[in-house]
Amino acid sequence: MNHSMRLAMFNEFCPLKLLQVADTRFASVVVTLKRLKLIKRCLQAMAISDQWASYREDDVGKAQKVKDMILSDLWWDNIDYILEFIAPIYEMLRIADIDKPCLHLVYEMWDSMIEKVKVVIYRHEGLEDDQYSSFWGVVNDILIDRWTKNSTPLHYLAHSLNPK
Incomplete structure (x- = not known):
């Protein structure tokens, strides 16, 4: 949510918005995980897109770790x-x-x-x-x-x- 370029890229791939849930909210982790499940396909499409390469240039290690998690069936x-x-x-x-x-x-x-x-x-x-x-x-x-x-x-x- 704090990275405007990545958020703009995400918004191109997903009609649903990311939620910024406060830690003090009831079951904030559960709410966040449920939203991740809803946007799973969008996140995966974004991670394998050509636009992802521009994200990688900022921090290759972080970008690869995020991509590996998003594409991991085990995760x-x-x-x-x-x-x-x-x-x-x-x-x-x-x-x-x-x-x-x-x-x-x-x-x-x-x-x-x-x-x-x-x-x-x-x-x-x-x-x-x-x-x-x-x-x-x-x-x-x-x-x-x-x-x-x-x-x-x-x-x-x-x-x-x-x-x-």
Whole structure:
């Protein structure tokens, strides 16, 4: 966004604009990764274009690194994986961040979200439920610590009074 020549080149290849998301915005990294997925083809077309050569002349090393990442299937697969296992967390937070009463749903949403994250990680790693995943262990510890830190007896009471 701060490089006018590169931004002008990008704008020629893509009808969507790049987003400049503030770090303080809710899930700014997720928003940025989703936008990258939407503009993937545009970025790839730009990186293989003749115009890219003019960018290369400024800093060949940086230009090559950017081009390699944009054209790398592994890099895009990693973005897909990140978005896939973050999706249940993001969705739960979005549901809980509304003006309607949902305190009675938080307990159940939290359990459901943890299971969905586990399924995504285990599927990606090709593991069965009874096998151990070190990545899942770290993620699970973070999620459980967050729940333990933020849950209150009020959550439990609201859940127990939910007629569902």
